[in-house]
Amino acid sequence: MKESRTILWGAASLSILLLTLFGVAGCATRGEIKRFQAQLDSLSVANTMQSRQIAYLDSVLIENAQLLRTIRAEQNANMNALQEEMRIVEAIMRDSGFKVSSLTDKIESLQDDVSRRQVETDTADTGEFDIEARGDELYSTALHDLNQGKYDLAIMGFESYLEKFPDGARADDSRYNIGEALLAKAEYAEAALNYLTVTRKWPGSILVSAALYKAGRCYEYMGQNEMAKRYYEQLIDEHAGSAEAELAKQRLKAFED
Secondary structure, eight states: OHHHHHHHHHHHHHHHHHHHHHHHHTOOOHHHHHHHHHHHHHHHHHHHHHHHHHHHHHHHHHHHHHHHHHHHHHHHHHHHHHHHHHHHHHHHHHHHHHHHHHHHHHHHHHHHHHHHHHHHHHTSOTTTSOHHHHHHHHHHHHHHHHHTTOHHHHHHHHHHHHHHOTTSTTHHHHHHHHHHHHHHTTOHHHHHHHHHHHHHHOTTSTTHHHHHHHHHHHHHHTTOHHHHHHHHHHHHHHOTTSHHHHHHHHHHHHHHO
């Protein structure tokens, strides 16, 4: 660009110098002077246009340089943000990996415990233990798990008892205790279903009054107070002398307050 400016200004200077020499020498005609003047004007116009073009190109170069700096700055910022996100993801993965491995260990431990008990039950010598004894052992193990807070194991144990001894002496207790384990896990709908199964399948069981009361409590926990009232009232009508009936009266009174 500097070379273009130099050439233009050199041509203009040469024209002026020749015009001056012709004028000084007195040998330039009027037509030649006009011709040289026209050339000079043309050069001036070209020089002006060239100057404008050069100025435009300079501005474009400046804008491009600024744009390039902006792009580089954005790239650096994006790269820094990406690196930070990668660090966060790595941290999450490490935390998740720990939790997953911990959960996997618990599941494997639970499976081992269940498998061991299943093997012990399946390999028991029927000559040594009669059917009733095996049922009692299975029920006792499940009850122990329930009392120890091993609710999932307890549920599996009671379900196993009901599968093997659907009409066993502990069948109503097993169904009721499944409700107890589910209630402890805050699985109220499933708990209520098991309690009510006791009242329908074993209507003569001593657990019926307790099952009705617990079913009412489950519906209370779920915010279904009308259903809760229904079972409290049934409990009071059908088992008026039970301790659970007195508790049901207190719950109904609480609804009124």
